[in-house]
Amino acid sequence: xxxxxxxxxxxxxxxxxxxxxxxxxxxxxxxxxxxxxxxxxxxxxxxxxxxxxxxxxxxxxxxxxxxxxxxxxxxxxxxxxxxxxxxxxxxxxxxxxxxxxxxxxxxxxxxxxxxxxxxxxxxxxxxxxxxxxxxxxxxxxxxxxxxxxxxxxxxxxxxxxxxxxxxxxxxxxxxxxxxxxxxxxxxxxxxxxxxxxxxxxxxxxxxxxxxxxxxxxxxxxxxxxxxxxxxxxxxxxxxxxxxxxxxxxxxxxxxxxxxxxxxxxxxxxxxxxxxxxxxxxxxxxxxxxxxxxxxxxxxxxxxxxxxxxxxxxxxxxxxxxxxxxxxxxxxxxxxxxxxxxxxxxxxxxxxxxxxxxxxxxxxxxxxxxxxxxxxx
Ligand code: BGC
Numbered sequence: 001x002x003x004x005x006x007x008x009x010x011x012x013x014x015x016x017x018x019x020x021x022x023x024x025x026x027x028x029x030x031x032x033x034x035x036x037x038x039x040x041x042x043x044x045x046x047x048x049x050x051x052x053x054x055x056x057x058x059x060x061x062x063x064x065x066x067x068x069x070x071x072x073x074x075x076x077x078x079x080x081x082x083x084x085x086x087x088x089x090x091x092x093x094x095x096x097x098x099x100x101x102x103x104x105x106x107x108x109x110x111x112x113x114x115x116x117x118x119x120x121x122x123x124x125x126x127x128x129x130x131x132x133x134x135x136x137x138x139x140x141x142x143x144x145x146x147x148x149x150x151x152x153x154x155x156x157x158x159x160x161x162x163x164x165x166x167x168x169x170x171x172x173x174x175x176x177x178x179x180x181x182x183x184x185x186x187x188x189x190x191x192x193x194x195x196x197x198x199x200x201x202x203x204x205x206x207x208x209x210x211x212x213x214x215x216x217x218x219x220x221x222x223x224x225x226x227x228x229x230x231x232x233x234x235x236x237x238x239x240x241x242x243x244x245x246x247x248x249x250x251x252x253x254x255x256x257x258x259x260x261x262x263x264x265x266x267x268x269x270x271x272x273x274x275x276x277x278x279x280x281x282x283x284x285x286x287x288x289x290x291x292x293x294x295x296x297x298x299x300x301x302x303x304x305x306x307x308x309x310x311x312x313x314x315x316x317x318x319x320x321x322x323x324x325x326x327x328x329x330x331x332x333x334x335x336x337x338x339x340x341x342x343x344x345x346x347x348x349x350x351x352x353x354x355x356x357x358x359x360x361x362x363x364x365x366x367x368x369x370x371x372x373x374x375x376x
Contacts, residue, residue, distance in 0.1 A: 028052070028152030028179050035060050035067075036088030042143040044088055047154040049179040054078060055373065057179050061146040062091060063139070064101035064156045064175050066205050068327075071183065071373040074300030081301065083206040083213070083337045084327050096319060097204040098326075101175050103139035104160055104167050105357070106202040107278070107313060107346035108132050110237045114349035116168065116196055116358065123166040130235050133204075135165035139173070140204070153178035153186075162195065169195030171359075183373040191365040198357045199365045200344045202309075206317060206337030209296035209303060213330025217316065217338045218259025223293045224252035224314065226279035230345055231268055237347050238354075242280050250277060255295065258316060258338065273318035274335065278311045278345050285310025285344075285355060288368060292340050299375070306370040307342035310355050315339040342369040 028051045035046040044062045056078070058068035070078045084098045085091045091098070112123040112131035123131040133140065144156035153176055160171040171193050178186040189201045208217050229250050230238040245251040249261035249269055262274050269275070283289030291312045292305040305312065317337045324332045348354040359365045 028181065030148045030152065030154060032148070035062075038062065038088075038092065038143060044143065045146060047146060047148070047177075049152060049154065049177065051152075051179050051181045051183065053181065053183060055179065055183050057177065057185050059154055059156075059177050060088070061144045061156060062088065063099075063141060064144050064177075064203075065091065065140070066099035066177075066185075066203065069185065069205070071301060072375055074375040077299075079211040079214075079299070080327065081207055081209050081212060083208065083332055086325075086327055086329075090326075095324065097133060097140055099203070099205045100140035101144075101156070101201060102133045102204050102341070103173065103201045104134050104165065104171060104197070104199055105131070105349070106133060106200045106204075106341060106343045108235070108237055110235070110347050110350050112166075114198065116198065116349070119168075121166055121168060128235055130237060137165065139201070144175075149176060149178070151178055152180070167197055169193040169197035169359075169361075171197060171199065173201070175201070185371045185373075187369045187371075189365070189367040191359065192361075192363070193359050194361050196358060196360050198349045199359045200348065200357045201365075201367060202313075202341040202343045203369065204339055204341055205371075206339055207294070207303065208337050209294060209301040210299050212327060213332065213336065216259070216333065216335040218257065218262065218335060219297060220258050220338065221255045221295045221297065222252050222258050222314075223255040224279050224312070225282050225290055225292065226312070227253060227282055228280040230278045230280065230311075232271055232277065232346075234271055236272065236276060238278065238345060238351065240351055240353060245279075250275070250279075252279075252314075255293070259335075262316065262335075275314045275316040275338075276318060278313050278343070280345075281307070281310055281312060283310070288370070291342060294338075294340075295376070302374045302376055304370075304372040304374075305340050305342065306372065308366070308368045309342040309344065311343050311345045313339065313341040313343055313346070315341065342367070
C-alpha cells in the first residue's frame, strides 16, 4: 500500500477517535483497591479503570506501574497482555522495569554524566559504565500521589527533589492515565522545574498480545513509522548517526514479523542481542502521530501506538531469561514481551544534534502517548 494511502486512512481513524474520545467519561469506572505497603510503610493502591467494552487497565501508585491490561481478542475474549509480578512484594524485590513510568531520563546517558550550562552533573552508572532509566532509584521505584480524575482516569504526581539521582532542579511531575471507550489507554505526562534540567519520560510496559506468559512475541507483526534509527555502540549508546533502515533488519516500514530477521548476522542486532534500538519517527515529534502498529495473528489483537514524541525504543525482551516467575506463575523466557517506549533519543544530553531534552524554569514538559487496542 502506498504510504500516502496508508497515512490518509490513519488520519480518518484519528479524526474518528478525536471525535469520540472525550465522550467516554460517564461510562468508564475507576475502582480503588489496596495493593500493599512498601518497606517504609507507604500504602500502595491499585486503580482499576474499566470501560464499556470490559477492557481493563489496573495501575498502581508504586512506580505508576501498569499491573494489568485486559483487552479483547477477535472473539471478544479478554486476556491480560502485559507482563508483571504477582503482587507488590514481587515488584519491590526487583524486576526489569515492568509497566512502570521511567524517569527522570528514559534509556541511557553515556558514562553517567552530562554538562548543562557549563556544569557537569554526575549520575549513577547502573548499566555497565552508563546510566539507565533514571538511576538506582528512578521514578519506577517512587511512591506517587494518586488522584482519580473526573475523566475516567488516575493522575499520579511526584516531586523529584533537586539533586535526586544527581539531576539538577526540583521537578514536579504529573502522569495521567485515561481509559476511553474506544479502547485507548492514554498517558499524558507533564513536568515543570525550578532549575535547568533534562527530562525524558516514558512507560515501560512489556506487551504480549497473545496474552502474558503465552510464549514469545516473535510472530507479532510490527509496523514502525520510522525511516531511520539511531545505531548504537557496544554499550547501547547512540553513535550520533541517524541511519536509514532501508536494506537492514530494522526496516519495519511495512508490517513484518518481529522474529523474521531477529537472528540475522547484523552488527546492530548483535549489539542489542536482538532489537533494542531507538527509531526516529517520521512525524518528527511535537504532534500526536502514529508511531507503531502491532498485530498478533493467532488472537487477532492489534495495538497502535500514537505519540507526540520524536522517537520510540523497540526492545524485544532480549534480557528476559526465564528467571522471573510473573503473574499467574508464568515464567518469562527470552523475548516473551516487547516494549515500545515513546521517548526523546537516548543520550540526548550528550548529543547536541538530537532534539533537546532540556527543561527550563517557566517552561513545561508535555508528552502524550496512546496505546489503542482492536482485534481483527
Ligand atoms: C532498554 C534495554 C533494557 C530494558 C530493561 C530498555 O528500555 O533499552 O536495554 O535492558 O529497557 O531494563
